[in-house]
Amino acid sequence: MATELYDLTVVPFTRGLRALSALLDKAVAHAATQGVDPETYLALRVIDDMNPLIKQVQTACDSPKLCIARLSGIAAPVNDDSEATIAELQTRIADTLGYIASVPREAIDGQEAREVTLTFPGGEMKFLGQPYVTGFAIPNFYFHVTTAYILLRGAGVPVGKRDYMGERV
Template sequence: MSISMYQASVPVFVRQLSALSHILEKAAAHAAAQGTDPATYGQLRMAPDMLPLTSQVFIAADTAKGCAARLAGVEAPAFPDTEVTLAELQARIAKTLDYLKTIAPAQIDGSEAREVVLKLRSGDRHFTGIDYLLSFALPNFFFHVTTAYDLLRHQGVPLGKLDYLGAR
């Protein structure tokens, strides 16, 4: 039995974004329990040159919707990076999940050889669909979800591996 490009992408993004949403819910509950302003969480970073929590969520969501769109050969919706609160970040994830649900397996399956071109500041990067998914999009996506988890865990939010894995 083989796995399809769709199975290796959209359901993975949906599951992990749902887990990230749960993680943000736990962060909001922790802030309330500790009497902490949850707005401070948005600017969390572990190093001065690191992007804050808000950016980690933006990039995870954008990577998921961008990957699905590129593999499907369609234009991804643009979401401005204006969210600052945990509730707004939750809404960003929900919009991304709603978009991912519009992508049908038939749009992505068979995209292994589709050319994917990323326009980066350092110049264009060219991939085949499968190389883009496996060597760029998925690692980038998981990096940013993991970083968001780590920032909140470091802040004392009671998170564990099962929260990250989405097993509730």
């Protein structure tokens, strides 16, 4: 029986992106109660050599859309990373959710052996579909969602594990 890659990808990506969107909503609400500009959260970093919150959200969107595109062969939308506000990040999340929802299950399921090559400065990584999903795409996605959660929690936004986990899809 083939692994249902759709269930291993689209379902958790959807849940995680919706949770990320809700975290940003809580950040905006918290900023309002504190009398601060919510956009100041976008520059938050765990440490100087890590990307700020804005890039964590952008990358948390890129990981699912590129995973789904690589598995399905259906081109993903291209983003220029020009977002400068939480509202613009929310649009990016919504657009990402729209794209991954538009890809039919049949285009993803059965792609366990599809060759996936990631090209980075200085090299490339080659995978087959299932190991790519379980060993790279999913962990990468959760790294960026978790980092966004930690940044907001560290800034005093009242979020907890249930916020991070999000609603079941």
